[in-house]
Amino acid sequence: MRYLWFAFLGLFSLGFVGFVALIIGVIYVFSSYGQDLPDYRQLKDYKPPIVTRLYAGDGRLMAEFAQEKRVFMPIETMPDLLKQAFISAEDKNFYKHDGVDFIAISRAMLRNIKNIGAGRRPEGASTITQQVAKNFLLTSEVSYERKIKEAILAYRMERAMSKDRLLELYLNEIYLGQRAYGVAAAALQYFNKSLSELDIHEMAYLAALPKAPNNYHPVRRHDEALARRNWVIDRMAENGYIELAQADLAKLKPLEITPHDAFRKIDAPYFTEEVRRELAERYGEESLYGGGLAVRSTIDPRLQGIAIKALRDGLEAYDRRHGYRGAIAHFEELDNWLERLQAVQRQESMPSEWKLALVLEASAENAEIAFKDGTQGMLDLNSVSWARKYLDEGYARGGPINRVNQAVAVGDIIIVAPRSSKKEAEGTDLFDLKQIPDIQGALIAMDPHTGRILAMQGGWKYRYGSSEFNRATQAKR
Numbered sequence: 001m002r003y004l005w006f007a008f009l010g011l012f013s014l015g016f017v018g019f020v021a022l023i024i025g026v027i028y029v030f031s032s033y034g035q036d037l038p039d040y041r042q043l044k045d046y047k048p049p050i051v052t053r054l055y056a057g058d059g060r061l062m063a064e065f066a067q068e069k070r071v072f073m074p075i076e077t078m079p080d081l082l083k084q085a086f087i088s089a090e091d092k093n094f095y096k097h098d099g100v101d102f103i104a105i106s107r108a109m110l111r112n113i114k115n116i117g118a119g120r121r122p123e124g125a126s127t128i129t130q131q132v133a134k135n136f137l138l139t140s141e142v143s144y145e146r147k148i149k150e151a152i153l154a155y156r157m158e159r160a161m162s163k164d165r166l167l168e169l170y171l172n173e174i175y176l177g178q179r180a181y182g183v184a185a186a187a188l189q190y191f192n193k194s195l196s197e198l199d200i201h202e203m204a205y206l207a208a209l210p211k212a213p214n215n216y217h218p219v220r221r222h223d224e225a226l227a228r229r230n231w232v233i234d235r236m237a238e239n240g241y242i243e244l245a246q247a248d249l250a251k252l253k254p255l256e257i258t259p260h261d262a263f264r265k266i267d268a269p270y271f272t273e274e275v276r277r278e279l280a281e282r283y284g285e286e287s288l289y290g291g292g293l294a295v296r297s298t299i300d301p302r303l304q305g306i307a308i309k310a311l312r313d314g315l316e317a318y319d320r321r322h323g324y325r326g327a328i329a330h331f332e333e334l335d336n337w338l339e340r341l342q343a344v345q346r347q348e349s350m351p352s353e354w355k356l357a358l359v360l361e362a363s364a365e366n367a368e369i370a371f372k373d374g375t376q377g378m379l380d381l382n383s384v385s386w387a388r389k390y391l392d393e394g395y396a397r398g399g400p401i402n403r404v405n406q407a408v409a410v411g412d413i414i415i416v417a418p419r420s421s422k423k424e425a426e427g428t429d430l431f432d433l434k435q436i437p438d439i440q441g442a443l444i445a446m447d448p449h450t451g452r453i454l455a456m457q458g459g460w461k462y463r464y465g466s467s468e469f470n471r472a473t474q475a476k477r
Contacts, residue, residue: 041160043136048072048172049290051185054275056299057454062266065276067289071184075168078195081241082183083167085200085207088235091128095163099129099154128170129154131210135173176206177213190218192258200246201253204232218257226255266301267308270458270470298452303445307455311443312351315460319437323390323397327412331358334411342372344413348463349436351417357431359412364403369416369431377416377429379404384433407433436460442471 051066075083087094093101126134126147133153138146157166176186183206187193191202198206208216208228216225230251237247275297279288287293329344331337341358350356357369357377367379384407389398401407408414416431437460445455458470469475 043132043157043169044161044165046136046169048182050292052279052288052291052293052295054272054295054297056266056268056297056301056304058301059296060266060301062268062297062299063272063276065279065288068181069179069185069189070172070181071188072172072182072292073184073195075164075171078171078183079198079203081200081236082195082198082203082206083171084239084241085203085232085236086171086183086210087128087167088239088241089204089207089232090131090210091126092235092239094128094167097127099127099156099158100151101127126150127154129157129166132166132170132173133157136169174210175213176209177217190257199250199253200236200242201229201233201250201255204236204250205229205255207232218255222255229255266299266304268299268301268304268456269462269468270472271297271299271304271453271456273462273468274456274470274473298447298454299456300445300454303455304457307443307445307457311441311457312460315437315439315441316435318439319435320386322393322395322438324387324407324433324435325390325438327359327408327414328356329413330409331411331413334358334360337370338372338374341370341413347415347436349461350415351461354415354417354434355431357414357416359408359410359414362405362408362410364405367404367408369414377418377431379408379416379431379433383416383419383431384408387433387435440471442475444472 048070049066049068050072051064051069053061054063054065056062091101130150130153133150134146137153138150172182172184174183175181176183176189178186178189180186180189184195186206186209187195187198187202190206191198193202205216205218205225208225208231215221216228218225233242233247233250236242237244242250275295276288279293279295283291283293328347331340337358337360341356344356346356355371357371359367360370360376361368365381367384368376369379370376381401381404384404385401387401387407391397415434415436417434419430419432440459442459443455443457444453446453456470456472458472458474462468
């Protein structure tokens with residue numbers, strides 16, 4: 001019995017010494033890595049950069065100016081289920097721990113030990129608070145030193161801010177792919193919905209994205225994205241946030257992305273660029289790209305559409321009166337024509353509805369043409385009757401076009417646009433021969449009583465990265 005007593009005292013002493021050593025080790029780590037850490041108190045009054053929006057005269061969205069697409073939403077306005085989806089996916093004990101989840105850390109350490117030598121990336125166990133510390137104050141470097149600093153900052157932040165404030169920072173800052181930062185911007189980007197309109201399966205998909213948005217792309221990685229979304233739904237049910245019947249129903253929903261409503265976007269790039277320049281000059285680049293400005297303009301979307309069409313029609317008609325300058329390229333042989341046609345670059349000045357086509361056959365009555373996707377169409381005499389040969393800069397042109405093969409030849413790469421009518425006998429789509437005008441122009445529609453600009457088109461087509469010159473405001477008369 002006496003030996004047992006001594007053995008117990010020995011084990012107790014070893015345990016006590018180990019406990020003291022652990023305490024000393026923790027103090028050493030905190031004192032070593034806790035020095036010169038970023039000031040987390042700035043997050044109390046943090047105001048993230050928010051997208052600036054430009055609206056047309058009828059309230060429709062024209063453009064957004066931002067380096068990061070973000071719409072800040074107070075935590076009180078976010079649906080509870082959305083918050084619970086992210087908590088289930090990222091940190092189920094968020095409202096219970098003090099910034100660091102030691103149970104999750106132990107679990108991750110065991111997995112990392114098993115994966116030694118397997119070449120896998122070390123698995124983390126970051127809480128939402130730790131992710132806030134990393135995203136706002138640290139780097140994404142994969143190292144134990146950063147994890148220790150992250151944990152220290154998380155512990156301090158939990159004592160300085162409420163859980164709701166930390167969750168608010170996280171949900172408004174997190175990158176969710178498609179240039180969307182924060183849940184509100186992501187809801188618009190992926191589903192064209194506000195947060196209050198999201199369904200369970202949509203909330204779960206957003207909550208699936210923080211780990212690696214590119215790995216769960218809804219189109220390119222559809223199967224992986226669907227599996228991850230369903231995993232989040234299962235975690236929500238397991239944590240008691242939704243019923244099993246709700247989870248089963250949500251998992252049956254397809255993963256479908258709804259792009260922004262095209263009707264809500266106004267095509268007025270020249271005017272938009274003028275407004276952007278004026279805002280930058282008046283308020284500065286920082287306010288323009290991060291101040292969350294709401295800018296109401298005078299553009300009338302109906303008149304803007306008419307202006308674009310009127311200018312293009314006028315420039316095209318003027319250009320046609322000078323004749324047809326010929327095909328943009330020519331194949332001497334038609335061997336392997338589809339692959340070769342697909343390699344021909346589309347000209348950026350072409351309107352979106354215009355297409356490149358290859359002439360496969362040409363006769364007096366019609367010409368058979370083919371497109372990059374392998375489909376085919378037809379030109380008739382009406383399609384090419386304007387295309388008298390260009391001779392010089394004046395109005396000198398070749399003779400009238402009486403046959404289709406006077407204008408186009410087999411092997412020509414030409415530009416065409418679809419015609420509304422069908423060739424009933426063949427059941428083939430009819431197209432018209434087109435040509436990008438050499439001439440440029442501009443159009444402004446202004447209310448003479450108020451000076452308001454109702455429509456503006458500064459050229460044939462606004463070309464991003466090439467020519468943004470606005471002939472309505474920048475050209476010399």
